[in-house]
């Protein structure tokens with residue numbers, strides 16, 4: 001089977017992890033944590049970085065440090081991972097959804113303003129599968145309505161919007177370094193912010209809200225969301241290879257597009273003129289006219305030894321959120337079509353050219369059977 005993704009650990013990962021083991025710095029203190037935070041902040045062009053144990057907790061803390069009130073609203077795309085909605089719900093706030101742009105699959109920013117109410121406090125744009133959100137309209141609305149922007153750049157390491165790195169476009173930005181992300185620490189996350197005071201508050205929240213002047217004395221409820229030095233060691237080694245990783249992803253995206261572009265009824269990822277897409281995952285949306293959905297197409301690809309992954313199911317279609325009285329009878333037609341007709345192809349950094357050819361030949365063979 002050709003896997004959907006496989007981490008590439010070909011730099012100094014072993015050397016750095018070994019250093020942790022040999023020096024005994026295996027917990028959440030040690031030189032790699034600060035080096036990884038500093039390196040990631042510099043790479044993204046942001047002043048402050050706070051590493052946490054995964055991307056979901058990064059989002060949760062980014063929302064938490066805004067100190068919002070129950071009933072306050074955060075706008076996010078329906079087409080995303082549940083982590084975004086959880087970050088809002090765990091803070092006792094109300095998520096409000098928007099549909100996707102049919103070309104980029106990111107949040108449709110032209111539908112944002114209609115969702116703003118007197119309770120709206122923040123917008124959470126999510127760069128989907130490596131393509132940035134069209135940020136200028138988001139930034140403009142945020143300024144006009146005094147809203148905070150929390151960017152979810154988990155899928156967009158190294159991507160750019162108008163020559164600015166994703167992760168530097170909002171007030172705060174969040175990253176995941178899960179094993180399938182472009183830079184990985186196995187499990188891990190990071191929050192970037194412009195504000196020193198916010199960074200300080202985030203550091204406190206991730207570390208049980210211990211107080212500097214008196215350790216076991218608490219005036220706030222925190223969490224243990226710390227990243228370990230071992231994970232940060234991986235992260236630093238990975239960060240040293242990020243340019244090569246992004247180049248490899250862009251090569252892969254271009255190669256897929258060149259080979260699959262001619263098959264009618266297959267919608268491929270785009271790269272808008274203002275965007276630098278990093279093709280975190282190379283998606284495919286099957287036209288309904290082909291008479292097949294993504295589940296069946298995935299089954300047939302698996303039969304040919306190719307693993308694929310279905311697209312996100314929108315937040316407005318999640319039973320667990322319906323049970324909580326959220327999004328009942330809401331409809332977002334683009335996200336619904338993406339969920340049914342979309343899947344992504346093997347997109348890992350270890351994918352060889354021969355494997356890529358095999359994937360493309362399998363897609364073509366199935367496409368020919370469908371269009372015969």
Ligand SMILES: *Cc1c(COP(=O)(O)O)cnc(C)c1O
Nearest residue numbers: 054055056081083154155176178
């Ligand atoms: C992976 C991902 C997350 C969650 O990160 P974890 O590290 O798995 O908790 C959040 N948002 C997006 C867009 C992601 O792709």
